[in-house]
Amino acid sequence: MPSLKDIKKRIGTVKNTQQITKAMKMVSAAKLRRAQEAVTAARPYADKMQDVLSSLALREDADSHPLLVQRGKGKALVVLVTGDRGLCGGFNTNISKVAERFIRENKDGYESYELLIIGRKGSDYLKRRSGMYIHKVHEHLVGSGQVSYPTGALLGQEVIELYRADEYDAVYLVYNAFQSAMTQVQTVTQLLPIVPKQVAEGSHVAEYLYEPDAGAVLSQILPKHIEVQIFRALLESAASEHGARMTAMDSASKNAAEMIGKLTLQYNRARQASITKELMEIISGAESIK
8 A cells, every 4th residue: 555655746746747737728728719710711712712613623624734634543642631749639640540541441442552741640650550551752740830821832832743743643631620629520532633513403603704714724723722722731630639639638637636636535544544543552552551
């Protein structure tokens, strides 16, 4: 049985840990608010760009741009978005499992898969668990700062260059979509070749006037669309990570409080037993003198 000193020392250690988890929860809550605002602001722009792109692409020939051309089933690139840091529950592990499961379940879809990993945690997970059928191409660190559009644009340009060089026949994007502080939706979407969103039969299709012409506009908006989609995925992932970390730290703080209560009860019982033992020894000694 642990001594009173050991129990008291452990209570102090748990209290120190609880202070840290509470502080991390507050920091994540502040970051989540900013990240959620950024996601909310980016979604309408990304959705509207998708609508304009679909309206334009449906009126053009599928071979009018390299990013629209449907290719064979040779090699596919999976862009996995994770975080650089842990202490956020199953956030990084869950999305890494989704990417791994997607590749396993679609082994017959393409001859081989390669990974472009954004975030150190995804690389660490797949390095330990993936088989030889997955080859990591690149790894990008997210960083602890706020996600910026230039970061998404650079990643988008890199993906486009790899695709235009005929390195891959398809590109998929895997990330956590933000729904709430406690809920993240693991999402797998095809990034390339771009598949225009089909318009429901009988629904109104907006008519646009293009200058100088539809082909020139298409050549500009398609690469921009890829950049925006990757930027949006980074924002969604960042907000999801802060939400997951805030929830995990809140749970850790509650568990610490529960542990402190149990240890305090154990300490009081041990102290009471020690006092009772000392009293019994004093009484026994007094009776032996008589």
